[in-house]
Amino acid sequence: MSNFNIATLDGDGIGPEVIKQGIKVLNQVGLKFGHTFRFDFAPVGAVAIDETGSPLPDDTLDLCKRSDAIFFGSIGHPRFDNDPSAKVRPEQGLLKLRKELGLYANLRPVAGYDELTHLSPLRPERMKGVDMLIVRELTGGIYFGEKGRRDGGDTAYDTCLYTRPEIERIVKMGFEAAGNRRSKLTLVDKANVMESSRLWREVTREMAGQYPDIELNFMFVDNAAMQLILNPAQFDVIVTSNMFGDILSDASSVLAGSLGLLPSSSIGSQVGMFEPIHGSWPEGAGQDRANPIATILSAAMMLDHLGLVKEGDAIRVAVNATLASGTGTEDLNPKKKVGTEEMGDLIAAALK
Numbered sequence: 001m002s003n004f005n006i007a008t009l010d011g012d013g014i015g016p017e018v019i020k021q022g023i024k025v026l027n028q029v030g031l032k033f034g035h036t037f038r039f040d041f042a043p044v045g046a047v048a049i050d051e052t053g054s055p056l057p058d059d060t061l062d063l064c065k066r067s068d069a070i071f072f073g074s075i076g077h078p079r080f081d082n083d084p085s086a087k088v089r090p091e092q093g094l095l096k097l098r099k100e101l102g103l104y105a106n107l108r109p110v111a112g113y114d115e116l117t118h119l120s121p122l123r124p125e126r127m128k129g130v131d132m133l134i135v136r137e138l139t140g141g142i143y144f145g146e147k148g149r150r151d152g153g154d155t156a157y158d159t160c161l162y163t164r165p166e167i168e169r170i171v172k173m174g175f176e177a178a179g180n181r182r183s184k185l186t187l188v189d190k191a192n193v194m195e196s197s198r199l200w201r202e203v204t205r206e207m208a209g210q211y212p213d214i215e216l217n218f219m220f221v222d223n224a225a226m227q228l229i230l231n232p233a234q235f236d237v238i239v240t241s242n243m244f245g246d247i248l249s250d251a252s253s254v255l256a257g258s259l260g261l262l263p264s265s266s267i268g269s270q271v272g273m274f275e276p277i278h279g280s281w282p283e284g285a286g287q288d289r290a291n292p293i294a295t296i297l298s299a300a301m302m303l304d305h306l307g308l309v310k311e312g313d314a315i316r317v318a319v320n321a322t323l324a325s326g327t328g329t330e331d332l333n334p335k336k337k338v339g340t341e342e343m344g345d346l347i348a349a350a351l352k
């Protein structure tokens, strides 16, 4: 029996709806296994801008720092998306959180579900054996390099900068993850064009000697985008930079059947953060339409990280059983369509 304090940042759009289902499922895990989860809510994103003027108020950051884990919904609002001149933006809250907490590794697992193969745009035989982990660098690269405007605003730039230690720690995580899986690591980069990518290759090649059992290969990101569609089963662990990982993980979600299925964990040396990879889907907000599974599976990753692996597995089994019954939210095009709330109820009930 253990007690855990979870900083809960449900954010904007569909964030609060999907987080509510994650909490429902975590409370059911608590009942079943004898743990207590305390959820402390704090604002982030557009709601935080409205309340305080900041997308990541100090109180929210402090709460995160003293919690056992962070459960994050999504941020983003069209009024900022459609206003390029906005100086304060919801996304800055998420980026600052990642940077301040040193969450340099973003793990995004992608696997096919047998019962959802028909949703994939790929032929069923191409989906066979799809089971990969994207290890995305999260606190460096073009997201955090110097950016700005000059020439009276008519020239704009973003800089992609990586240091050797930044590359070493994420590539180490990639090698180790591959060692616990099918022992294959693919570094995805653009080393034929970008100097920062050439440093990634140099460092990764040097490190390969420490991992003689891991098969290492290199792939350019444009080819990787094609290979993910042509032959996704070839990948085990992909390690890549911040922006390439962002783009390739959304693309891979289509293989699983829906963006609403893909969870993630963001980890570093302090507290970990667990969030679906999707955004705030503003058009779907408040309509009981969002798929909560990405968030519920992020809760499972949180339990793994807290050392509660059998509890995490119990959530995954409950999700699989619910999907196998043919029930799902609208994005899954199910035999029996249910809303966000009911999907959460069914998964929680499958845990009993």
Ligand SMILES: NC(=O)c1ccc[n+]([C@@H]2O[C@H](COP(=O)([O-])OP(=O)(O)OC[C@H]3O[C@@H](n4cnc5c(N)ncnc54)[C@H](O)[C@@H]3O)[C@@H](O)[C@H]2O)c1
Pocket: 014, 018, 073, 074, 075, 076, 077, 078, 081, 091, 094, 258, 259, 260, 275, 276, 277, 278, 279, 280, 281, 282, 289, 290, 291, 292, 294, 331
């Ligand atoms: N981590 C985050 O919080 C995060 C991630 C991506 C985008 N965003 C923000 O979200 C806002 C909207 O961005 P977007 O439209 O490009 O991406 P999005 O992920 O919000 O939505 C893209 C599409 O994916 C589908 N989708 C997403 N989540 C779903 C779910 N749970 N269930 C079913 N379908 C789902 C919808 O069809 C939606 O139209 C923007 O402000 C963006 O900056 C935030």
Ligand SMILES: CC(C)[C@H](C(=O)O)[C@@H](O)C(=O)O
Pocket: 076, 091, 094, 095, 246, 277, 279
């Ligand atoms: C909202 C945005 C800043 C974020 C990112 O680009 O990292 C999102 O797309 C994600 O994948 O978590």
Ligand SMILES: [Mg+2]
Pocket: 246, 247, 250, 277
């Ligand atoms: Mg993204």
